[in-house]
Amino acid sequence: MTTTNILEKRKKNLEQRKNRLKQLEVSLNAQGRKRRTRRLIEIGGLAAKANLEDWNSNALLGAFLSLKEKESDKKQLEAWTHKGGVAFASEKVLKAPVIVKFETRPTDEIRASLKSLGLKWNALRQEWEGYTKIEELKSLLAPHGASITELDAGSEK
Missing domain, CATH: 1.20.5 (Single alpha-helices involved in coiled-coils or other helix-helix interfaces)
Structure with missing residues (x-):
């Protein structure tokens, strides 16, 4: 070359x-x-x-700026972390594993409500499933004739 x-x-x-x-x-x-x-x-x-x-945008930004000013306070940060952890834990306790089935396809509005409650569509099993607040779910679906199956928290589907 x-x-x-x-x-x-x-x-x-x-x-x-x-x-x-x-x-x-x-x-x-x-x-x-x-x-x-x-x-x-x-x-x-x-x-x-x-x-x-x-909250309006100004109030939210002001609150976030106040939080930012206090981030160097280790005790405050630990307190916020603990409070957030407690909130997440209590939210999990309030939710139960469920399966929801319909005889006929639910309306778009009902499907959107199920999603907002944290349920997901299982296309293979043709059912809605997930963790949600059972009382909210029952009140939403009472007039629609859906079958709601509550599962034990430790059970498999």
Whole structure:
């Protein structure tokens, strides 16, 4: 091979490596955006769990800024962590594993309500399943003739 061919081959190889690096960078940036978006959605969900969804944006931002000012106080942070853990634990205790079946396909409104209660559609078994507050579920489905099966918390389906 001539020196020119070797140089061209190296340039081509270098170009290919640059392109692979660019593709990798684009992929990493997309993963970072997805991770950030997922975290922002999670933060919004936590605000909803705390019943803050009716607060206006200024009040929410002010509250978040106050929290940020107090983050250096280790005792306060531990107290918030404990309180959040208790809230999550008590929420789990209030929910029971259930299976819901309908004779006919439920309306879109009922399906949306089931999703909002935390149930998911199992296409294979043709039933709704998940953990939810049983009293809310019963009051929602009473007029619709659905069969609700409560499972033991430790049982398998």
